Amino acid sequence: MSLNALNMRTDTDPMATANIAAKIRAVGVDVHYHDKQALFQVDLTIPANTVTALIGPSGCGKSTFLRCLNRMNDIIDGCRISGALTLDGRDLYAPDIDVVALRARVGMVFQKPNPFPKSIYENVAFGPHIHGLADDRAALDHIVETSLRRAGLFDEVSDRLHDTATSLSGGQQQRLCIARAIAVEPEVILMDEPCSALDPIATAKVEELIDELRQRYTIVIVTHSMQQAARVSQRTAFFHLGEVVEDGETAQIFTDPRDERTQAYITGRIG
Amino acid sequence: MSHLFIIIAILALALVGFRMGRGRALALVGGQARRLSSLPVYHGGYMLLCCGLPALAMVIIWLALEPAAVRWLVLSDLPDLTKPLSSDRQDLLYDKIRALASRGTGTAGADSFLAAGASHFQSLKQTSLVALAVASLMAATAGFWFAWRRIVPAFPARGAVESCIRIILIASSALAIFTTIGIVLSLLFETIRFFDKVPMADFLFGLKWSPQTALRADQVGSSSAFGAVPIFAGTLLISLIAMIVAVPIGLMSAIFLSEYASRNARAILKPMLEILAGVPTVVYGFFAALTVAPLVREMGGRMGLDVASESALAAGVVMGIMIIPFVSSLSDDVITAVPVTLREGSYGLGAMKSETILRVVLPAALPGIVGSILLAMSRAIGETMIVVMAAGLAANLTANPFAAVTTVTVQIVTLLVGDQEFDSAKTLAAFALGLVLFAITLVLNIVALMTVRKYREKYD
Numbered sequence: 233m234s235l236n237a238l239n240m241r242t243d244t245d246p247m248a249t250a251n252i253a254a255k256i257r258a259v260g261v262d263v264h265y266h267d268k269q270a271l272f273q274v275d276l277t278i279p280a281n282t283v284t285a286l287i288g289p290s291g292c293g294k295s296t297f298l299r300c301l302n303r304m305n306d307i308i309d310g311c312r313i314s315g316a317l318t319l320d321g322r323d324l325y326a327p328d329i330d331v332v333a334l335r336a337r338v339g340m341v342f343q344k345p346n347p348f349p350k351s352i353y354e355n356v357a358f359g360p361h362i363h364g365l366a367d368d369r370a371a372l373d374h375i376v377e378t379s380l381r382r383a384g385l386f387d388e389v390s391d392r393l394h395d396t397a398t399s400l401s402g403g404q405q406q407r408l409c410i411a412r413a414i415a416v417e418p419e420v421i422l423m424d425e426p427c428s429a430l431d432p433i434a435t436a437k438v439e440e441l442i443d444e445l446r447q448r449y450t451i452v453i454v455t456h457s458m459q460q461a462a463r464v465s466q467r468t469a470f471f472h473l474g475e476v477v478e479d480g481e482t483a484q485i486f487t488d489p490r491d492e493r494t495q496a497y498i499t500g501r502i503g
Numbered sequence: 504m505s506h507l508f509i510i511i512a513i514l515a516l517a518l519v520g521f522r523m524g525r526g527r528a529l530a531l532v533g534g535q536a537r538r539l540s541s542l543p544v545y546h547g548g549y550m551l552l553c554c555g556l557p558a559l560a561m562v563i564i565w566l567a568l569e570p571a572a573v574r575w576l577v578l579s580d581l582p583d584l585t586k587p588l589s590s591d592r593q594d595l596l597y598d599k600i601r602a603l604a605s606r607g608t609g610t611a612g613a614d615s616f617l618a619a620g621a622s623h624f625q626s627l628k629q630t631s632l633v634a635l636a637v638a639s640l641m642a643a644t645a646g647f648w649f650a651w652r653r654i655v656p657a658f659p660a661r662g663a664v665e666s667c668i669r670i671i672l673i674a675s676s677a678l679a680i681f682t683t684i685g686i687v688l689s690l691l692f693e694t695i696r697f698f699d700k701v702p703m704a705d706f707l708f709g710l711k712w713s714p715q716t717a718l719r720a721d722q723v724g725s726s727s728a729f730g731a732v733p734i735f736a737g738t739l740l741i742s743l744i745a746m747i748v749a750v751p752i753g754l755m756s757a758i759f760l761s762e763y764a765s766r767n768a769r770a771i772l773k774p775m776l777e778i779l780a781g782v783p784t785v786v787y788g789f790f791a792a793l794t795v796a797p798l799v800r801e802m803g804g805r806m807g808l809d810v811a812s813e814s815a816l817a818a819g820v821v822m823g824i825m826i827i828p829f830v831s832s833l834s835d836d837v838i839t840a841v842p843v844t845l846r847e848g849s850y851g852l853g854a855m856k857s858e859t860i861l862r863v864v865l866p867a868a869l870p871g872i873v874g875s876i877l878l879a880m881s882r883a884i885g886e887t888m889i890v891v892m893a894a895g896l897a898a899n900l901t902a903n904p905f906a907a908v909t910t911v912t913v914q915i916v917t918l919l920v921g922d923q924e925f926d927s928a929k930t931l932a933a934f935a936l937g938l939v940l941f942a943i944t945l946v947l948n949i950v951a952l953m954t955v956r957k958y959r960e961k962y963d
Binding site for chain 2: 302304307332333334335336339340342344346347348349350358359362363409412413416
């Protein structure tokens with residue numbers, strides 16, 4: 233069965249990969265934290281303007297993979313990455329890559345809302361400010377408003393833009409963090425369990441937002457909730473013990489998984 | 504000595520109570536501790552507290568009230584001729600009686616009423632001791648029986664011990680507060696006496712500090728001036744120089760330690776920096792006077808500046824070095840405590856390390872940093888030794904860091920050192936200075952607390 237599944241995968245994968253325009257492509261990615269290997273030969277293609285969900289049990293390496301995509305692992309001591317990771321065909325780990333510029337192109341939203349201890353306005357203006365995206369105050373105002381509108385937060389906070397961001401509710405804070413990421417006009421947005429600290433209503437709002445954002449951005453989302461993966465994503469990759477077991481159309485992964493480990497995970501037998 | 508025996512007896516009784524209470528609780532349930540509502544040790548603890556606390560409190564209160572009561576009894580028993588005496592004379596008389604009593608039997612040659620007073624004093628002391636022993640041991644025993652009768656399996660001894668502990672904690676914090684109030688009051692009374700001799704406006708706004716008290720009216724140099732402005736200005740100048748040295752260096756080393764240094768480097772460097780705080784201030788003092796002050800003078804001389812050999816700059820710089828660890832160590836702790844998620848949020852937006860530190864980490868750590876700076880500041884204002892040795896005693900009203908200045912603490916020391924009359928304006932001035940210094944540090948602390956609270960509302 234297992235051999236059969238592997239065969240099926242190698243048969244169909246090149247076809248699937250060829251059909252989609254790759255925004256990010258990972259080939260043979262290994263990640264070590266000191267002596268411990270966290271990812272083993274990960275191959276994954278992430279198409280543009282889709283939501284790709286990374287699912288899998290805790291400690292399976294999905295967050296590690298996500299953090300490779302904007303080189304957030306660089307700030308962790310003892311983290312080594314090998315293999316090829318490309319964004320629009322350019323090697324992410326090439327020596328001449330400007331990490332700061334890369335992170336402006338690949339934005340990130342974290343598990344716990346982490347607004348800066350500043351006003352709502354300053355939070356959104358932070359990125360544009362450090363990258364010099366606005367020439368004057370009016371342009372900055374415009375960026376802040378557009379970003380908040382795209383994150384679906386503007387109407388809720390328009391009369392208190394200069395209040396401290398920590399006064400917002402958890403769900404509002406998370407949408408603020410999304411607005412903050414959007415404000416630097418990224419091409420890709422990475423989301424690391426963005427709803428795990430939110431209540432169901434706030435989660436629904438953020439999921440709705442993710443679906444809208446797909447029009448403009450490529451989104452990679454790590455989630456523990458399979459329902460969430462099914463609701464928001466078009467493609468899904470299942471990670472297990474540091475390997476990508478299976479990836480493909482979300483509907484196919486959830487209705488007709490090719491690997492029995494995927495089957496076991498989505499039916500709740502492992503994880 | 505005998506009081507010590509009473510206290511030991513009370514403690515011994517309390518310990519016996521502890522063991523018996525524990526034993527009784529266990530015995531009542533036939534050794535099955537789980538049938539008790541509280542552990543046996545709480546029943547024992549309850550016995551201990553009931554037995555010891557009231558009795559010890561009684562001893563303390565008794566010892567506090569005894570001298571006044573004995574004095575009143577002795578004086579009221581003296582012949583009528585002593586009644587109209589002024590209170591100062593009565594004090595003197597009472598001191599004589601006490602001295603006579605403590606000499607023991609040798610009352611020969613003293614006035615007969617003094618001898619009578621002395622023997623009365625002694626007998627009162629004896630009676631008091633016996634009465635205290637009886638009363639406090641009775642209190643301990645009463646507490647013992649009270650607790651003993653209450654021990655039943657269902658008795659919630661745990662809660663009772665908890666509330667006793669609360670009382671002990673309240674008493675401890677009250678003690679600290681009352682000590683502060685006592686210090687302020689003693690400063691205040693002496694200060695009021697000082698302002699009887701020197702007008703308050705002269706002290707607070709006078710520009711000349713020359714604390715002399717004439718022995719004779721026609722003495723040379725008898726003119727005195729108690730204008731405190733120059734010495735407060737000196738304190739301010741030196742503290743300012745110290746802060747200019749300590750805040751940037753301390754803050755930058757804190758940033759290095761928390762953000763740039765490797766874990767190993769931090770483990771070595773931080774304790775080394777903290778050693779600076781452990782150097783005795785007198786060592787800093789002669790470092791300032793013998794090394795830094797001549798250096799400053801020489802360098803100033805080369806640049807054509809007129810530098811006094813004891814300069815505010817030398818003292819301020821050394822003081823600044825001394826307080827670097829206060830700023831760096833505390834700031835390092837608060838910077839390290841800023842959540843890593845905030846840093847990641849900033850890096851994730853493409854911020855450089857320095858941008859992240861400047862725009863995200865430092866603002867989030869600001870309340871703690873302000874706190875550490877103000878702690879260092881109050882340390883600088885209160886510092887004495889370095890200034891005595893390196894900045895001189897001359898009360899110059901100047902903003903020139905190369906001139907010799909003096910500070911409040913140094914003046915307090917020089918006013919009180921040596922043989923002094925304790926009611927002269929010169930000595931009392933020290934208390935007034937102390938009170939004003941206290942008021943300044945108090946205001947500083949309040950401002951610090953308000954700043955921290957304001958920013959905490961904003962940054963949390």
